[in-house]
Amino acid sequence: MLDQVRAIAAEAHRHLAQATTEQELELWRTRFLGRKGALNELLRGLGTLPADQRPVVGAEANRLKRELEAAFEQRREALVARARAAALEADRVDITLPGRPPVIGTLHPTTQMIRRITEIFASLGFDIVTGPEVEWDYYNFEALNIPPGHPARDQWDTFWITPEDSERPMLLRTHTSPMQVRIMEKQKPPVRVVVPGRVYRYEATDATHESVFHQFEGLAVDEGVTMADLNGTIYTFARRMFGERRRIRFRCDFFPFVEPGVDVAVDCWVCEGAGCTLCRRSGWIEVMGAGMVHPRVLEYAGIDPRRYTGFAFGGGVERFSMLLHRIDDIRLFYGNDIRFLRQFVA
Ligand code: FA5
Numbered sequence: 001m002l003d004q005v006r007a008i009a010a011e012a013h014r015h016l017a018q019a020t021t022e023q024e025l026e027l028w029r030t031r032f033l034g035r036k037g038a039l040n041e042l043l044r045g046l047g048t049l050p051a052d053q054r055p056v057v058g059a060e061a062n063r064l065k066r067e068l069e070a071a072f073e074q075r076r077e078a079l080v081a082r083a084r085a086a087a088l089e090a091d092r093v094d095i096t097l098p099g100r101p102p103v104i105g106t107l108h109p110t111t112q113m114i115r116r117i118t119e120i121f122a123s124l125g126f127d128i129v130t131g132p133e134v135e136w137d138y139y140n141f142e143a144l145n146i147p148p149g150h151p152a153r154d155q156w157d158t159f160w161i162t163p164e165d166s167e168r169p170m171l172l173r174t175h176t177s178p179m180q181v182r183i184m185e186k187q188k189p190p191v192r193v194v195v196p197g198r199v200y201r202y203e204a205t206d207a208t209h210e211s212v213f214h215q216f217e218g219l220a221v222d223e224g225v226t227m228a229d230l231n232g233t234i235y236t237f238a239r240r241m242f243g244e245r246r247r248i249r250f251r252c253d254f255f256p257f258v259e260p261g262v263d264v265a266v267d268c269w270v271c272e273g274a275g276c277t278l279c280r281r282s283g284w285i286e287v288m289g290a291g292m293v294h295p296r297v298l299e300y301a302g303i304d305p306r307r308y309t310g311f312a313f314g315g316g317v318e319r320f321s322m323l324l325h326r327i328d329d330i331r332l333f334y335g336n337d338i339r340f341l342r343q344f345v346a
Helices: 002-018 022-032 038-048 054-090 109-123 178-186 227-242 295-300 317-325 330-334
Strands: 134-136 170-172 191-200 212-222 248-253 258-267 284-293 309-316
Touching: 002 022, 002 038, 002 054, 022 038, 022 054, 038 054, 109 191, 109 212, 109 227, 109 317, 178 191, 178 212, 178 295, 212 227, 212 284, 212 317, 212 330, 227 248, 227 258, 227 284, 227 309, 227 317, 248 284, 284 295, 284 317, 309 317, 317 330
Parallel strands: none
Antiparallel strands: 134 170, 191 212, 212 309, 248 258, 258 284, 284 309
16 A cells, blocks of 8 residues: 555656646646545545554655645746746836937927026016006006007007906006006015016017017116116117127107107117118117106106106017027917927027
8 A cells, every 4th residue: 555655646746747737736736635636535545454554654645745735835836936937028128128208398489588588687686577468458558658549559459358448448468568557556666677478469460460479578666767777778688688799779769658768779680780681771670669667657656756767668579589580470489380399499
């Protein structure tokens, strides 16, 4: 019987080495180690042996049983490890492959230009603030010395939120100038601010006119502020923006909220004033409107015009980009053509 037990164990070892799946392992266990398995079946006949042989065969059978159980565990672990290694191999990531480069966007050229403009004024001591695009008629026109019926309203027609003749008419602002009054209402002099922002006009669009565009407004108010301060400020700004050799020209112009009012031009940085296509042969490029804050505007804002004076200026952001980058159509800025936008990598 001892031989039979050893023969079963040897057979079991042989079969175990051939089991390669979980299912085969389970079958093997039932066949050799199960309650009705080969080993137990044999041991059931232990009682038929002579009494002196029973403990020897019994002990050997139990030893072999433990040996088979240990072999089974070992085999199972080996199979699990093999399956895991195969799965890892199949899932392998080749870290030496180049990655997919992320698509990096760029700031819109208008945003870039606003940053450039505001950085220059910030370095001159101006605060940068923004204001509402939906505005009361009062701030956009009335407090800027443009009462109802004033002809300047035609030049700055806009989109109305309420009917034009309502008690408190509201509109989309046509310029950033309303912020002059809003700021002076809140902050007593000295005031030095620059306001970039979006503005709206009821406009037949063409290559140089959009109905939605951006402006920047400047305002400085204090005791003893004069036209010379305006001149110096704009001169410094123009040189930083358009080149160190630039000259500036003031010519009389009319805006109801400044007195005197001027249009500011810079000598052409392409032809150095000789005359070319950019400056339309004039040698000068108009860049903004400016002037001394009208006493009535100071009064509207609750500031005593006998004590304080101020200057203000305002320009078009897209027009600056057009001049500096020789862009021939303002509609490109809102056209969303990626080929246009990609040219302005910051
Ligand atoms: C004004 O809007 C005044 N608020 C500027 C000002 C401020 C004068 C402070 C005095 C003191 P104007 O309408 O000219 O002025 O517009 C100013 C600038 O905005 C223009 O020089 C131009 O660069 C730009 N601009 C005007 N209309 C358009 C338009 N339809 N599309 C694009 N840019 C425009």
